[in-house]
Amino acid sequence: MSDAPKADEGSKPDYRPTVFLPRTDFPMKAGLPQKEPAILARWQEQDLYGQLRLSRSGREQFILHDGPPYANGDIHIGHALNKTLKDMVVRTQTLLGKDAPYVPGWDCHGLPIEWKVEEQYRKKKLNKDEVPVAEFRAECRDYAQHWVDVQREQLKRLGVGGDWDNPYLTMQYDSEATIVSELFKFAESGQLYRGAKPVMWSPVEKTALAEAEIEYEDIVSTQIDVAFEIVESPIPELVGAHAVIWTTTPWTIPVNQAIAYGPDVEYVLYRVSVTAGFVEASSDFKVTSSPAENLTGTYLIGQELADDFAARISREAQGTVILDEVWEGTGSDLAGTVARHPMHHLGGFFAKPRPFLPGDFVTTDQGTGLVHMAPDHGEDDFELCQANGIGPQFAVEGDGKYRADWPWLGGQGSVINAKFNAPDGPICTDLREAGALLAASADFRHSYPHSWRSKAKVIYRCTPQWFIGMDRPLAADHCETFAERRWENEGGAFEGATPTLRQLAMRAIADTRFVPEKGRNRIGSMVEGRPDWVISRQRAWGVPIALFVDRKSGQPLVDAEVNARIVEAIATGGVDAWSPDNAAAFLGNRNPDDYEMVTDILDVWFDSGCTHVFTLLGDRWPDQRWPADLYLEGSDQHRGWFQSSLLESCGTRGRAPYDAVLTHGFTMDSAGKKMSKSLGNTVDPNKVMETYGADIIRLWALSVDFTEDHRIGDEILKGVADQYRKLRNTFRYLLGALDGYDEAAELRKPEDMPELERYMLSRLKALDERLMADIGNFDFNDYTRALTDFCNEDLSAFFFDIRKDSLYCDAPGDPKRQAYRTVLDIMFNRLLAYAAPVLVFTAEEVWQTRWPDRDSIHLVDIAPLPDAWRDLALEDRWSALRRVREQVTEAIEPLRRDKVVRSSLEAEVTLPDLPATPDLLAELFITSAVHRGDTLAIAQTAFEKCGRCWRYLPEVVEDGALCDRCDTVLNGG
Known part of the structure; x- marks a missing residue:
């Protein structure tokens, strides 16, 4: 340390160059919309996901199976919330050192895509029915692939890590083949049948709809x-x-x-x-x-x-x-x-x-x-009439008109x-x-059902459809293929020799963990009362119900060799392989004239219900396993994907494909209203990323109580951005305060540290315990709040504030300063690891600022902190001291407002009781001195201010002179 700087005659010395102020190139202004794409490009160039898989290979696994979004249109704010939550699950499990691969997927078949392609035809004044079906399907496939590619880039931009180069698609040939093979399992078990029942039917879309495809509107x-x-x-x-x-x-x-x-x-x-x-x-x-x-x-x-x-x-x-x-x-x-x-x-x-x-x-x-x-047009009607020998008439056609030969109003309609x-x-x-x-x-x-796609009214219409029975006992030989025959040793849990699909599903619901718990009752009541599952659709773009039906008996052909040929053909050529041209080849020695070739396609919910099979059980993703640890979707999926996956898996494997289900609510606008393009109150995540950055969306998604319906809007996003700035400034301070930090030269043993540093390590251990519990509970709202509060309240407003004097003015080798910087180093590494799953881009920017030559922060896992760091007695003592500090700060504030003192450093404090030494309390309160007295009182100090540290101390002989510490630091004494 050089001598104190000389001052010009008649002026005070300028000691500012001698103060050890934090130094960093890390900017306060985030500029996330510009920086994040560059960071993302670097991750892709480095194959960060591949590196992560190699580094975690052989470790305990955690499998989150991705529910497939529909490949139709840009992502919306619901996608952003959902994928951020999934990414948070995967990253926090990875943080714990687990192998947590993430295979994203898409739902690609079905009416919405077919509808969009038909719209393109109508604009060109073309008739879809005049186009060869293979050509039409090819256009549907191209349309789906286009939106898969668009959504993939948008989700990558959101910072979601995963196997983006190898996602699962329900329209991949091997996926389509697996879906057909799963259908055959239901045929083999006796659960599949063809019957005529009233089903929800869309006259506009000319197809049956599932309950999950229905929404209700007042009319x-x-x-x-x-x-x-x-x-x-x-x-x-x-x-x-x-x-x-x-x-x-x-x-x-x-x-x-x-x-x-x-x-x-x-x-x-x-x-x-x-x-x-x-x-x-x-x-x-x-x-x-x-x-x-x-x-x-x-x-x-x-x-x-x-x-x-x-x-x-x-x-x-x-x-x-x-x-x-x-x-x-x-x-x-x-x-x-x-x-x-x-x-x-x-x-x-x-x-x-x-x-x-x-x-x-x-x-x-x-x-x-x-x-x-x-x-023909009501469930109660059908069951009562059927029980009395009265059958349906099929008077209303698929387009909603009475059939031409109907005696009254024949050929007229549409009935809706x-x-x-x-x-x-x-x-x-x-x-x-x-x-x-x-x-x-x-x-x-009154309230009336509508198709959620076309928004048109639907009707109950009795038509011949394919069903999976909920209450048919499974064939005994089929049950033997299950991993375990639990129903045999459950003490009469099921009636009959073998269970029904409903019984298996209800048992699986009881065995599953639901977060929040209310999800159990929601899906349970739906499964308990649901009718048989209608799985057939009368459209072109989808996986075929690849069955041959015996024309005499009306029963589907169940032949393992025939089925194997069908599955192999679809695996090679996709759904177009199910063609009359191949019927003879499929049937082998059987006469094709004896069989009807089913032309219906499968309900897309059956498709998505099979994703666990080709993703978790197939050879394409060897780092996956079945069953999944977690499924995570919106609350509407209790009647959608959660349920279709449950029924498919229970019907083929005897249990749910998941051990736990996490449900999130819906995102409303800032006023709590449902978002709608017609109302103009939607929030586009792509535009938010352009304005604020992806980390802001992520911080919003992980800050709200996502288990309930929640809100987003400009003011909310501004508040999140302010929250982000505080976190960013915490890391900026840490970077600056650790400038030139040498781990080997600093004080590393907690037992040798001052009491405040030991208290902060105990607080860090407490935070660690809380965050680990939050990870286990999937309580990311609390996780984010705890991390933010710690940075703002424990660090910025407390620890940093108290120790800035030591950091700025103590000698580099001073034990207190060394202890402080050692704790800051521990805080930096730990807090950045905690923040990385939330602020994926910012954490990388901070990490690379300090360690430009090291691997990504996202390759870091964390070891347990020492149990010895947690000192409850010390925390109780310092909690009490912090309460006194708050009282003193509140008492000083009126004097600051009245300009009696310009800062707390000018104040002397009198307390009726001294919970610590006067020097420690003065340091804690950031005041000149603390005395014992009758009541809490604040007075302006009579001491002079040190020209370097600006503390008011008795040894400072005149304003601007040096205190003993600063004199020693500058003169090496």
Whole structure:
């Protein structure tokens, strides 16, 4: 150290060059949008992911299986959240030293892509059906591949590490072949069957839809009251009267086959008369009024609903309704009653009797207490009619029109069209002319299912489909292929010799860890009550249901050799291999004329439900294993991918493909509203990265409580950016304070360190324990908050603040300064490792700033910190000291505002009790002195200020002179 600098005559010496201020080239301004792509390019050039796999080879594995996003369009903020969470899981497990590979994947088949390609055709005025199917599929494949490539680059830009050069795609030939082989397993086990049941059907998209493809929107429908004349009944009063049904789907009346009643419901036969007189209707009420005399008659309805019925009739006639009771009884009295369809005069189907059937589902919540049954278009309808020997008619075609030969409204529709069902539409008009329409109004508001892709209304439509049965016992020889036959030694856990798919799935749900726990009940209730899984779709772009059906028996062919040839062909040529041209080759010695070749494709949920097979069990990714430790998706996937994977795996392997399921909520706008392009409230992650950088998105995603619905917006992102700046400045300070640090020359033993340094090591150990627990609990919100709070509160506002005097002014060889820098070095390496999974780019920038010749921070793993560092007694003592420090700081603040003192260094503190030595307390409070007194008091010091360290000390003879320490440092004494 040189002598103190000389001052010009009449001025004080300038000691600033003698102070050891932090030095670093690390900028305060992040410039993430410019820096992050360069860092990403370097990782790709170095093959960082490949290096990571080599460095972790042979270690304990952690497998997160990626749920496939759909290859259609740019990523949205939901993708950004989801992939950041997955990346956080993988990186934190890697941080613990585990081998945690990540294979990203995409869902590539299905209607959304086919729909987009058809849109391109429509723009060119081309008909998709006139294009060879192989050519059309090729265009779908190209479309999917384009968006896979786009999304891949966007997700890489987000900092998500993974095997991006070798992702899994459901449209890869080997994936398609595996999906078909999994289908064959269900055929072999007896779970697969073809049947006719009502399924959710999109007339716009002309295909069946899964429950997971349905969303519900409020609509306004036409409600009608229709009279069915009773022609037979054990109750004489009912013959010749009319049973009244109420429905909000008038289009189902042309397919009516029965009437359901509630066995315990009270019914009344009323003689109805209508007197003239205007009845005021609501603004939404639109009717085509019937003359009052046309509504006079005798009607059977539920007693509890009589007033509502009378109100609808009075509005229709614009008069006053009078009800006179003729007969009353319970629903069970109606057994044996028969009515006829209002359009019976058309003959044929409509001339058949309509029996009254008991239905437990009939309630008196709304309507008339009598429900018309159309087994083609309702689950309850189908089951009740089927049980009574009444089958579906298949009157409505795939495009939503009645088939051309249907006696009433044949070739007309679409049945979901509001005008078609309107009070003045063809259905109501014909019913009114037949004298059967008692009331019709277009004012009934209710929730209705829509396709989440086309946004169009869907219908229940009975069609021949392929199903996987939920309650069919699995074939015994199939069960023997499972890894373990747990149901045999569970003490009667399952009824029957072998379990059903539902039983296996419910057991798997019980065995799975759910984060948060409420996910268990959510998926459990869905699986417990779900119908059979309809897996067939009537489209072109997808994996075929590659089955041959015996034309005589109607049963699918189950032949291992045939199946093997089909799988091999698809593995070689993709889905186009399932072609009539190859039928003979597939069947071998069998006669192709004896078999129907199924043309349906598989539900894409079956595709995605099989991803665990070709990703975790296949040869393509040898560093994977089955089952996965974790599946992680949004809460909507309890009815989607979580469930399809569960059912597929339970049906083929007897257990879930995962040990744990982590669920996140949905991202709302800053006001808590659902994001929608039409509302203009979406947040584009690509634009956020262009403005703020990927690390800001990541910090946001890991700071919110992602297990619930959460928010994002400009103000929220600005707050996250401010949080980021504080973290960045923490690392900038550490870099500067460690300038020239030589580990060999510094004090390394905690037991030789001052009490404050030992306390901070204990705090670091406590933080480590908390973060390790957070990793195990997947509590990344707490992880990020704990890390941020430690940097802001324990370091910047406390440790750095107190020790800056020692760092700046103590001699380089001073034990306190050495101990401080040693702890800073430990903090730097540890905190940067903790931050690396969160701020992947910034952590690399910080690391390379200090260690430009070392490997990436993301190749670092962390060893456990010494247990001896955790000193609870020391933490209790310093927690108490920090509380006193806060009181003193608060007491000084008014004097600062009033300019009595310019900084805490000018203050002297009086305390009624001294919890530590006066020197330690003065250092802790950053004041000139501390004394014992009666009360807490602050006063301006009378000491002079040292010209170098700026502390006010008794040995400073005049303002600007040196204190003893600074004099020693400068003069080597």
